[in-house]
Amino acid sequence: MDKAKKSTITAQVVIVGGGIIGTAVARELSRYELDVLLIEAEAEVGWGTTKANSGIVHGGFHEEPGTLKAKYCFSGNQMYPKLCEELDVCFEQNGIMMVARTPHEMETVRLYYKRGKERGVNVQLFSQEEVARQEPNLDPKIVGALFAPEGGAVMPFELAAALMENAIQNGVKYKMNTTVIDAWREGDKKYLETPEQIIRADYVVNAAGLFSDDLARMFGDDYFSIRPRKGEEYIFDLSVKDFVKSTIFPVPGKISKGILVIPTAAGNLMMGPTGDNVEEKEDLGTSQDGFNRVFEGAKRLVPSLDARKIIAQFAGVRAASDRGDFIVELSPNVPGLLHLAGIESPGLTAAPAIAADVPGLLEEAGLQLEEKQSFNPRRAGVVRFNSLSREEQDALVKKNPSFGRIICRCESITEGEIVDAIHRGARTLDGIKFRVRAGAGRCQGGFCQPLITQILSRELDIPVTAVTKAGPGSEQVRYVAKELYDEEVR
Numbered sequence: 001m002d003k004a005k006k007s008t009i010t011a012q013v014v015i016v017g018g019g020i021i022g023t024a025v026a027r028e029l030s031r032y033e034l035d036v037l038l039i040e041a042e043a044e045v046g047w048g049t050t051k052a053n054s055g056i057v058h059g060g061f062h063e064e065p066g067t068l069k070a071k072y073c074f075s076g077n078q079m080y081p082k083l084c085e086e087l088d089v090c091f092e093q094n095g096i097m098m099v100a101r102t103p104h105e106m107e108t109v110r111l112y113y114k115r116g117k118e119r120g121v122n123v124q125l126f127s128q129e130e131v132a133r134q135e136p137n138l139d140p141k142i143v144g145a146l147f148a149p150e151g152g153a154v155m156p157f158e159l160a161a162a163l164m165e166n167a168i169q170n171g172v173k174y175k176m177n178t179t180v181i182d183a184w185r186e187g188d189k190k191y192l193e194t195p196e197q198i199i200r201a202d203y204v205v206n207a208a209g210l211f212s213d214d215l216a217r218m219f220g221d222d223y224f225s226i227r228p229r230k231g232e233e234y235i236f237d238l239s240v241k242d243f244v245k246s247t248i249f250p251v252p253g254k255i256s257k258g259i260l261v262i263p264t265a266a267g268n269l270m271m272g273p274t275g276d277n278v279e280e281k282e283d284l285g286t287s288q289d290g291f292n293r294v295f296e297g298a299k300r301l302v303p304s305l306d307a308r309k310i311i312a313q314f315a316g317v318r319a320a321s322d323r324g325d326f327i328v329e330l331s332p333n334v335p336g337l338l339h340l341a342g343i344e345s346p347g348l349t350a351a352p353a354i355a356a357d358v359p360g361l362l363e364e365a366g367l368q369l370e371e372k373q374s375f376n377p378r379r380a381g382v383v384r385f386n387s388l389s390r391e392e393q394d395a396l397v398k399k400n401p402s403f404g405r406i407i408c409r410c411e412s413i414t415e416g417e418i419v420d421a422i423h424r425g426a427r428t429l430d431g432i433k434f435r436v437r438a439g440a441g442r443c444q445g446g447f448c449q450p451l452i453t454q455i456l457s458r459e460l461d462i463p464v465t466a467v468t469k470a471g472p473g474s475e476q477v478r479y480v481a482k483e484l485y486d487e488e489v490r
């Protein structure tokens with residue numbers, strides 16, 4: 001549609017991008033009396049790099065002193081327990097262990113220990129015996145380790161969805177399936193063009209992840225660029241969930257933290273990621289070569305890992321900046337434009353701390369902040385049927401029989417949990433999978449997907465042919481014979 005034919009809407013602050021950064025910023029700004037709009041290209045929040053990472057809340061000892069990564073990683077780590085408690089998001093403080101295979105590597109581990117101590121991180125040094133006692137499945141050749149008990153694991157997608165749910169509850173507006181295709185400035189105002197509309201804003205927060213340099217360039221800001229770096233990860237089934245307790249790191253290489261063995265917050269063990277510079281920002285393919293490197297690296301830490309237990313794999317792309325550090329700054333050229341760019345690892349860990357600085361940065365640019373008396377930091381608790389006692393389950397099923405119907409057999413997820421996820425904002429099969437794990441088990445949705453399709457159709461009051469896997473263009477059911485439609489499908 002021609003620019004001139006599009007209607008114009010306004011918002012005081014527009015956040016472009018609903019990843020962990022954009023959603024954390026949305027919640028943070030919802031503490032104030034502001035008119036805030038979040039725009040996201042995908043059907044739901046958290047589907048960019050936020051859904052494809054290791055889910056580690058890093059300890060804060062890895063990053064180079066003096067960098068924004070170091071500053072925000074440590075403070076983000078410290079904010080996680082309260083944030084996840086307020087939002088009822090699964091967060092395991094299971095610790096991080098960086099292991100040394102040789103006395104020479106142990107010297108490097110000691111340097112990280114010193115770095116952590118200087119920063120105030122809770123770090124400990126472990127002897128060979130202490131490592132073996134705490135993690136009996138690690139390679140016995142490991143000579144010692146650094147242990148950071150406050151490192152943890154979170155489900156990044158669950159957190160992004162919870163941040164957004166809480167932001168909406170506190171007044172933030174949103175537009176999903178909406179891509180910013182052009183942007184410009186006229187005087188103090190900033191304009192964002194989407195396929196349907198023009199949005200006029202006083203302030204714009206650029207949280208567009210891999211595309212943050214493209215958005216900056218639309219405004220004429222051409223002073224940083226994103227260099228995509230891919231990471232492949234491999235997930236094991238639940239039979240090896242207790243192989244290790246903490247996330248196990250090797251001594252890092254020059255550009256990445258190395259291949260890790262990761263107990264995820266969802267319970268599965270995972271190994272990865274690779275760290276390969278790629279041309280395409282959307283290069284999400286996995287490869288035999290990537291698998292070989294990951295498996296070899298992971299077996300150096302946990303030799304008994306068995307590749308036959310792998311049930312899924314994915315790749316995510318880090319939005320590394322040409323500065324080698326996060327970019328958290330007001331544009332020097334466009335007043336009221338704030339760049340949150342180059343947020344590669346540890347961006348998930350850093351997100352709450354970066355978001356906490358955003359109101360102050362926008363105030364510096366002229367935004368008036370008035371605290372909202374009605375701000376509620378808590379979202380309603382989520383029922384996780386599996387984690388209830390037998391008595392609690394019985395009582396719940398009596399009250400609401402949909403919790404007595406198991407839809408996903410692999411992960412034991414009930415209809416009640418799926419319906420709740422839809423009422424909280426899930427709109428797609430992937431949205432359900434990421435929120436409640438229905439379809440994330442060994443059969444990868446083979447059994448439950450048709451049932452979830454019907455539940456989505458019923459709850460959203462749309463035909464099954466309109467239910468999508470991941471937004472427009474990914475419809476799963478093409479055609480339903482008319483005579484079957486009323487009786488068997490809806």
Ligand SMILES: Cc1cc2nc3c(=O)[nH]c(=O)nc-3n(C[C@H](O)[C@H](O)[C@H](O)COP(=O)(O)OP(=O)(O)OC[C@H]3O[C@@H](n4cnc5c(N)ncnc54)[C@H](O)[C@@H]3O)c2cc1C
Nearest residue numbers: 017019021041048049050053054056180209231347348349
């Ligand atoms: C393999 C891998 C492992 C990692 N492991 C960890 C880890 O364990 N711990 C950790 O702390 N960090 C980790 N990270 C880093 C972490 O995942 C990122 O720092 C974080 O997800 C970045 O979030 P974001 O919101 O900036 O980007 P994204 O999640 O990519 O969000 C940006 C959003 O902007 C939207 N968007 C882009 N352009 C437009 C547009 N024009 N219009 C509308 N919307 C737009 C996108 O659709 C997207 O949803 C890892 C990264 C990778 C790749």
